[in-house]
């Protein structure tokens with residue numbers, strides 16, 4: 001499908017308009033008789049009919065050729081509204097990248113994403129180390145559990161005796 005003519009900075013030349021979709025050529029190709037269409041438009045057409053949409057002369061998908069380079073270059077240089085910010089214009093052959101602002105922003109975001117990914121990896125490593133030390137600590141804890149257990153039991157006894165005392169006061 002071609003690009004909507006209204007998206008361009010200047011009204012595109014009629015020569016750049018695909019007669020199937022009425023948009024500016026997207027990946028222009030030419031048929032056997034030299035007519036130019038968007039590749040997807042012409043392929044779609046020829047899947048249903050074996051003739052040129054303009055001249056009705058026999059034509060097949062196998063005979064489709066890329067449109068001449070000078071035409072492709074002219075179309076590629078047209079200024080179209082950036083699809084991302086819908087604010088700046090960008091040449092059609094850089095449409096996928098977006099305008100310079102959007103391109104730089106995306107690049108910065110990607111770097112930031114890569115940084116946070118690296119941070120994430122470091123964190124995981126730190127967590128793994130923490131877990132290992134936890135395990136060591138745990139095995140120590142098992143050793144000390146008996147002693148702690150005794151201490152806890154002592155505390156419980158102490159606690160209950162204190163409760164008894166406070167009840168006695170009433």
Ligand SMILES: [Zn+2]
Nearest residue numbers: 018021038041
């Ligand atoms: Zn088209």
Ligand SMILES: [Zn+2]
Nearest residue numbers: 031033035052
């Ligand atoms: Zn034709």
Ligand SMILES: [Zn+2]
Nearest residue numbers: 082085099102
């Ligand atoms: Zn943009």
